[in-house]
Amino acid sequence: MGNYPAAYQAGEGSTLDVDRAFYNRVVRDKSARKLVDSFTVPIRSGRAWEVPKGHLFRIVTIEGPQVADLNIWNRHDPRERMWASRTRQLQSAHVSTHDRLWSNLPFLRPLVTITDDSLADYGTDSDGGRVHDLLGTRCDPYVNKLLTGEDFHFHCHSNLTRAVIPYGLTEFDVHDVLNVFQCTGLNDNDQYFMKACPAQKGDYLEFFAEIDLLCALSTCPGGDLSVPLWGPDARDPIDVCRPLGVEVYELDASVLGGWESPQVSGYKGHHGMHPGRVKWEAQ
Template sequence: MASPPAAYQGSGPGGALDVDRAFYARLAAAECATAESFTLPIRSGRAWEVPAGHLCRISTPEGPQVGDLNIWNRHDPRERLWASRTRQLQAAHITTYDRLWSTLPFLRPLATVTADTLADHGTDADGGRVHDLLGTRCDPYVNRMLTGGDFDFHCHSNLTRAVMPYGLTEFDVHDVLNVFQCTGLNDEDRYFMKASPARAGDHIAFFAETDLLMALSTCPGGDLSVDLWGPNAGDPLQVCRPLAVEVLRPPEELLDGWSPPRRADYAGLHGLHRPQWGADAG
């Protein structure tokens, strides 16, 4: 029996959910100049800027490692990645040509995936898939609730420290994209995590549709092959590895005809009426 169709569907070619795959494929294949590069150590976080029209590539230089990614509009942090709407408009696990959508009242693509070396992973025997929007970041509050102990280097804390230089706080940290993380729903409809299938040199790349602030945490769970909680929990330190980040500038000619997406067209009245003043009032 065929599964039900997706609830959120565009109007076809040229519609709001249509993607110019040829454009993003050219960007993925281009020789790009490196604007910035760094390696993020284990159990840490860092924030950085990605100008509109640039690419950002996150990779696993030493082997599998999960990263928790947050994204904001660089000029207005109220506009940020909306994980739940992206799940509805794209997928619960994203790959090449999927877009990361922003919160209301903006509702536009912040970034588009241009490359994913794990695209062929598909769905494994347990129903697991990679690059997860189903779950969110690990945090010290849940850790305290489940274990009774404190740990200050969960992804929520790493991201909180990372964004402080940009004037942001814990309240700006939001639901993440879990890059390289393999997850799904089990037979009880409960969220599971399993060991990342990434290998040394795997990467995922994003095209910045507008000026972005990105922040990444190298998850303290490492590749998630060791349980963080429950009866089999242990310290995953031995399976923690760094992540590498590159900001890349593509050739200008590849961007001919491209422009940053506009914010949502809806006028934002929400059923309210504009006040009438002067001669037209009455």
């Protein structure tokens, strides 16, 4: 792998230039957080929940290795949602502490900042695998039908769809995900691969809500991905499926001093057009 510089780089004082001291303080001062919600997401299911801005939420492997698919929206306007591909460019294909998950156009602002990651030291393994990826997306019943000819209704796409219906959203609102605890990479043929989940009981990934959020999580029906899902050796991986825990914390106002919720992009959205004119003007 080369060491060519990244295309998108942070300028001093830009939104990409994360105030690490602030987020480190949030993590360090455990006495300044209060648990306000916690629940379990059973195997092969999904759950949606709200997180107010300035709160933390944590996804925990309560019984052992299990991968999850995470979607995030602006609670007040679901047209604003996590944008996996731009996050890959602005942050990296695999995310960890101090990385941010960004929203789609025309909003383009951080929805969350990752504050703590018990797998941060996993790094890159001998196969090029890393954890918490934005490379792939959710499994879905459509590609399963394509590959196997069979119907199966508990893929992550379906789990997320069922989870958000009570909030007035539909399948069309489900979007590309963050694969939490999932170990992935690209092989020598530039093809996406998945490995068995390296998480153990008690591992977690923690996020700071930059705006009011609606989140949804699917406990992947592939479980810990130690069993092939497709191909000649495929079998039902239900024996390696485990539930996940979610915790939401309110932070003391003293910890939030100096923090402000990010604004949407300052670009006015004219795209070279002017009121009363149809023709755009080239520069």
